[in-house]
Amino acid sequence: MTGLSVKPDEPLTGISVDYLYIIYLYIIYIQGVPEFIHYRNTLYLHYQLEHPVCYRCEPLVSMGQLSHTLNRLGWTIPILPELDDLTVGGLVMGTGIETSSHIYGLFQHICQEFEVVTADGSVVTCSEKENSDLFYALPWSYGTLGFLVSVKIKIIPCKRFVKLDYHPVYSLDKAMELLTFESTREIPAEFVECLVFSKDKAVVMTGNMTDSCENLDRLNEIGTWHKPWFFKHVEGFLDSGPGSEVIPIRDYYHRHSRSIFWEMQDIIPFGNNVVFRYLFGWLIPPKVSLLKWTQGKAIKKLYEEHHVIQDMLVPIKDGLKSLEFFHDEVAVYPIWLCPFRLPDNPGMLRTSTGKEEMYLDIGVYGVPKEPFDCGKTIRRIEAFVKKVNGFQMLYADSYMTKAEFEAMFDHTLYKEMRTRYKCEKAFPETYEKVNKKARA
């Protein structure tokens, strides 16, 4: 048996290796990981002021590592999805979106080159100019065309802070009107986002990077462990009226990390209590993988049957209709709204018009109204999303049939690549990885 094996007259060096390891993990947890770990998996960073710039990394680099590495050097990637633990590989193979997506598109649209190990063990490099069909087929293939081993991503200069303006609105049409205006105007703000708190309350946020914070009263380091959860802070503007503040850029990027958007309120209902935050706020958020690993069967079943976690991507012109539909079906609040530009590139996501369009990510995470039949409700939602030419994010449980899935996502190029790179016997199809029944 291992453990603390200290006899009364023995010095503390008698602590066994296991305990030292636990203490080491504890220190890492509190103090953050040692510096070099942030650079692990980074292959190179190439930046010159007047030339195209890029960051090349292995797929395991997380958004937390990436912002830590780049932001202090005055650089960033144009789309930096919020949660610290999301990885470059997962965001390329699934998808990634952020509040700058109304300018830059989805995560795949800021990638310049992929290096992939295919089913026969060869390494293929692809970009817009080289093996472009594979380049366009990889995003949304969910790892079913090969193993991604490196990614070259565009980088842009960044500033120290984001000045964020909060605009409370008191109806869904006002929210959609303002959000559409802000995301499609000729020179939009760099960041646009909306949190909907009920059918008649929402806060639209617009932000721009800045290097100065003239009025220190307006500086809000929202990433600090004892600060209120971001969505709760935003909700406060519904009572106090419009406002603006300056947020350090990394705090802004990872603003939804501590409360995992608002999932933490169902896991630790008192987590935003001021006493809890000051005493234990540094422990939040737990790793999503740890939560899944420690979930018993009963909790898992309860979660599946009484909990929704879905991101649906719909044309922004159908945003209002979609929000009303979601309200009637599940009435889960808050709802995350994030507009994004969708070019009509070859691959899984094609717009119905054959031209670039502005889309909207509707993120619904939480406990739905009762009565709730998960399978039936999600199927109705999927049918609605298909009808408006929308898409379901792949990470969420899908209940579509294979034919419906292939009608939502264009499989023409994907199937061609599956044959060309001999994937049939090596990898399952995307549908088999995301569909609830096919996966079971």
Ligand SMILES: Cc1cc2nc3c(=O)[nH]c(=O)nc-3n(C[C@H](O)[C@H](O)[C@H](O)COP(=O)(O)OP(=O)(O)OC[C@H]3O[C@@H](n4cnc5c(N)ncnc54)[C@H](O)[C@@H]3O)c2cc1C
């Ligand atoms: C709790 C939660 C919060 C989220 N929040 C956001 C958010 O804020 N913004 C956002 O844009 N999205 C968000 N998403 C969606 C997320 O972007 C997608 O689920 C994304 O695909 C997950 O990335 P990951 O690093 O967790 O990848 P994983 O879930 O680990 O992987 C996703 C898929 O990619 C494949 N894959 C991963 N690496 C490779 C590789 N090297 N080669 C081949 N295949 C590979 C995996 O096999 C898997 O099929 C969230 C999802 C969840 C569950």
